[in-house]
Amino acid sequence: MKEERVSACRYLADGLTVRPGEGQEELFGQARERMKRAGVDTRSLHFRLFKRSVDARRRDDIRLVCTVLVEADEPLPARVCARAGLKPLADGKPVLRIGSEPMERPPLVVGMGPAGLFAALLLAQNGYRPVIIDRGDAVSARVEKVEKFRASGELDTESNVQFGAGGAGTFSDGKLVTRIHDPRCRFVLDTFHRFGAPDEILTLAKPHIGTDILRTVVARMLAEIERLGGEVRYRCRAEGLRENADGSVTVRTPQGEEAFSAVVLAVGHSARDTYEELIAGGFAVEAKPISVGVRAEHLQADIDRALYGDFAGHPDLGHAEYALSDTRRARGVYTFCMCPGGEVVAAASEDGGLVVNGMSNHARDGRNANAAVLVSVGCGDYEPVGGSLARGAIAYQRAIERAAFRAGGGDWYAPMMTIGDFLGGGRGSLPVDVQPTYRGGKVRPADFGQIFPLYIVESLRYALHSFAGRIAGYDKGTAILTAAETRTSAPVRILRDADCLSALGHDRIYPCGEGAGYAGGITSAAVDGIRVAESLISRFCPRG
Known part of the structure; x- marks a missing residue:
């Protein structure tokens, strides 16, 4: 034998x-x-x-x-x-089985974040010639809009840090870390690398691309979709869906109405108007837990010394990163999306609602480290709106964002507190050694008690004390906190069939990615996009 x-x-x-x-x-x-x-x-x-x-x-x-x-x-x-x-070693390449159901019209992918990009790319690679749309701009035009908002406070609500080619992840650290153990993760890394991401993403346990390089990668992926017969449309927001007797789905956009054989909804976690359209249209949409909090900024050199000691600055190590959590109390607290050498970005997408996030270039060569410090929020913290707890989850986020806007002065300056003031009950201290990076320093001292519920404020104080037990100096008085971080994940989930992945009761509409409540981060969203594309491919055959 x-x-x-x-x-x-x-x-x-x-x-x-x-x-x-x-x-x-x-x-x-x-x-x-x-x-x-x-x-x-x-x-x-x-x-x-x-x-x-x-x-x-x-x-x-x-x-x-x-x-x-x-x-x-x-x-x-x-x-x-x-x-x-x-x-x-498994390569994670999708194993595809082509379906037999005729596809008489192209499939539509709504959203150009990781889920939409990978769904459209896989469909294009297999001859389905998808149309992919986004309410925002192409990468270069989107960068201009983001920079204009940073400099002048002029917000384009359709094209910003949240919306446009590449999705919210385009203006982040470009982290590819994920907790899922799907073999497709390797395919995602290989694909990003193929389109220009650095070699190191294939070897680092905590890979990141960096916002500067990710922008080029996204543009190349979209160009490849077009080369393969797909169509890319910008400034094209999906405003409504209508399911037809012949099985097709008509989608209304600013460019008119058009019917498609299937629709992938990869709208991102900030598409509140789309959520409202789906709730009003009878889709099964449920509230889900979220997290809210602040961005903490420390000197990167202090973080390096605290974690690496005498090895700080060693070229084999790079800048120190951290991920902290404490679940000993009823509300968990944790850090999220730590950006070494990064900056705090203005991440608003609605007038009158101030949001912050973190971003790093590939070199991570900024003076500050930043990370979200977050508190877990459960569905029991929401109040139904119009009989819908899903609407209540969105309203919870929005209320904090509007309070942050008011606390900052109502002109897109962000509310800020030193950790010394926040922990000691003070107010009004200005930054000293840690200079805020939000919009180049456009912050104002504020009282976070005017932004967050008391249970959030108390949990954030507990978190800072707890994390100082893990990183010496984390509660240093001159470090700064900027509010409000609210868009770490979607506040709702669009329910779908566990097998075919179509929305419950809507068999040609496929909720997908982070915005649909099925992912958290670039890699897991991309994997979900691949899974949805695989489902479409196994059902339909390409047009002739």
């Missing part, structure tokens, strides 16, 4: 560690020794770095924890793989 063999010729060897500065030769030597102990002739093997993370739990003994890709000319026996602790 022939011995069972693992079919793949690429394997992962994980759990290897080196010190900063030791280099890849030391790392590959460890992998080679592991293979030799398993009885493998290493002369025909090739080694490459696959993943790398930083273990800084002991500042005096920081380690780089690595996974090495082992490439063999021939498949290795299963027993050898087990003895050497090797796992076959």
